[in-house]
Amino acid sequence: MPDVLDQIHAQARAAMDDHGLTDWDLVFDQAVRRAGATRFDRRSISLSAPLMQRYAQEGAHDEIRETVLHEIAHALAGRRHNHDATWQAIARRIGSTGRRTVAPEAPAIEADWVGTCPAGHTMTRHRRPTGIGSCSRCAPRFDERFLLTWTYRGTRLADVGSRVRVTAPGRWNGAVGTVRRVAQTRYHLAVPGADRPLTVRFEHAEPA
Template identity: 45%
Template sequence: MADLTDVRGWAAELIATHLDDSWSFAFDNAKTRAGKCNFERREISVSRYLAQKHSDEQVKQTLLHEIAHGMVGARAGHGPVWQACAAQIGYVGGRTHTAEVADEFAKWVGTCPNGHEIYRFRRPGNRAVSCAKCSKRFDRRFLVTWRERQTV
């Protein structure tokens, strides 16, 4: 559970170190993504909601992820240029990350009745899917519910 005042402080410091004065920081109210880099507004934002659920380290990682976007530009996407930049400033990606952030690029998130999360890059078909963690074989008790989310 990161403290929001701390988050603001880290963001200001990271923006000063890696970006410039034209960039600012804000909290947003997203529930399904941890952070966002808004190129038009030159604004790095972090979900107030997820920041309060995540550890300090997770929130710092989110900030680094978004700041790397700011440094390399929107067109780089999550490609090699962004990856190299993110790694250089200390983003460790999937290694110590929550699924929420590591699978940020996945457009679809499924949840089973026991709260396991499943990520898909393509729209899931109409066929019912059951959670593989709850049961190795298809089981109606563990049906996955899908939702689409915004990715940046």
């Protein structure tokens, strides 16, 4: 666990102990859409490692503190109170703002996937979209006139059956292969001379 997470863990652990949660666990997870979670069944508070690191990098220490106190308030209020008046009163009593969601100006993890419709509307995803979708702003139901075109970190991906050149350093640098599968972050390529399909990250391949 990186040093910054060690520091955050120590601070959050101390805050939990100060508020009587000595028998609760504190863990990190890989969530990118929410900063924290309270798991009553496990008696644990979970913090997003990617977001905590991002907050620390951006100097948003108030957001780290707010996230920790937000989840402590949930643990103290109990599972039935969610973000109601009881939870809000407890949150404010222990030093939280009582805000129900992350501040709009708080640092965020940028999504790798951006879908754009013919009208220019965009939507984002942190995981590769599955299937074919259309713009919900242009049509409430699926409409092929408003199909979304997805890019990964600004680059449109190659289709299955197309040919790409490997740009990653190493033995296969410069090799040209055929896309057999498009996975979450990598192509599976059939390359002449390779005993099995190569897995190549999207950013390490270019149209051939």
